[in-house]
Amino acid sequence: MNQSVLKALKLLDYFTEETPELTLRELTTKSNIPKPTVYRLLVSLEQAGFLMKTKESEHDSRYRLGIKLMELGYRVADQIELRRIAKPYMEQLAQEINEVIHLVIVNEDKATYIEKVDSNRALRLYTKIGKNAPLYLGSGPKLLLAYLPPSRQEKVLNESSLSPIANLPPIDKETLKRELKIIREQGYAISKGEQDHDTTGISYPIYNYKHEVVASLAVSGLSNHFEGKNLTVIKEATERIAHQVSRSIGY
Incomplete structure (x- = not known):
C-alpha cells in the first residue's frame, strides 16, 4: 500500500473519544513523523473532508474528525x-x-x-x-x-x-x-x-x-x-x- 496513505490513516487513529481534537504538534509527537510531512498529510485529509480545522494560530493548528468519515x-x-x-x-x-x-x-x-x-x-x-x-x-x-x-x-x-x-x-x-x-x-x-x-x-x-x-x-x-x-x-x-x-x- 502507498506509504503516504498508511501514514494519513495512522493520523486518523489518534483521534479518540478522549482526544477528539489534536494539534499539529501533538500529532507530530504521537506519530513520530516529521512535522512538514504531518502538515502535508493534514492538509490533504482536510481537503478530502476527513478532517476539519477548528482553530489555527501562528504557531499551531487544531483538528478534529470531519463529516466525510x-x-x-x-x-x-x-x-x-x-x-x-x-x-x-x-x-x-x-x-x-x-x-x-x-x-x-x-x-x-x-x-x-x-x-x-x-x-x-x-x-x-x-x-x-x-x-x-x-x-x-x-x-x-x-x-x-x-x-x-x-x-x-x-x-x-x-x-x-x-x-x-x-x-x-x-x-x-x-x-x-x-x-x-x-x-x-x-x-x-x-x-x-x-x-x-x-x-x-x-x-x-x-x-x-x-x-x-x-x-x-x-x-x-x-x-x-x-x-x-x-x-x-x-x-x-x-x-x-x-x-x-x-x-x-x-x-
Whole structure:
C-alpha cells in the first residue's frame, strides 16, 4: 500500500473519544513523523473532508474528525443492516427458484455485490461477495444505473469506455440509454450473456423509506432455465421478494 496513505490513516487513529481534537504538534509527537510531512498529510485529509480545522494560530493548528468519515460510517452501517435484513429473504427465494441470488449496490461509479446465496445446482456461478462490476453490464448493475439521478447517470456513461465481455460487439451509448429508460418503465432489468456467456440475469429494485433505490435483487443462472413458464415464475418470485425486503427496511 502507498506509504503516504498508511501514514494519513495512522493520523486518523489518534483521534479518540478522549482526544477528539489534536494539534499539529501533538500529532507530530504521537506519530513520530516529521512535522512538514504531518502538515502535508493534514492538509490533504482536510481537503478530502476527513478532517476539519477548528482553530489555527501562528504557531499551531487544531483538528478534529470531519463529516466525510460520518458519511462513510453511515454508508457502511446501512450496507451491513441491508445485508442482515435481506439474507433470509434471499435464502427463501433461492429455495423457491433454485438459482443464484445476489444483492448489488452502487459503489462510487461501479456496482458491488455485497451478498450472495447459491443454488443447489451442480453448475454454479462463482461470484464473490465484494466483486465490482461496471454499472452497464448485467441486470443488477444496469438496474441500479437506470435509477441513478440523471446527472450522475450521465457522468457514469461519459466516463466509462462501455467495454463488453470478450466476443461481444461494442456497447452503443445511445442504445444503452434507451434500454435504461425501458428498465425504469417496466420496473425490472434483464440481461443475457453480459457478464458470463450462456447466462441470464433478472433484477428488481429494493427501495428504502425515502422511496430511493438502494440495491438490486438479482437472480442469475443458465439461460435455458429462464424460458417459458419458468421465466414467469422467476420474475414473479423475485419481484415479490424484492418488495418484501423493501418493506422490511421501511419502504
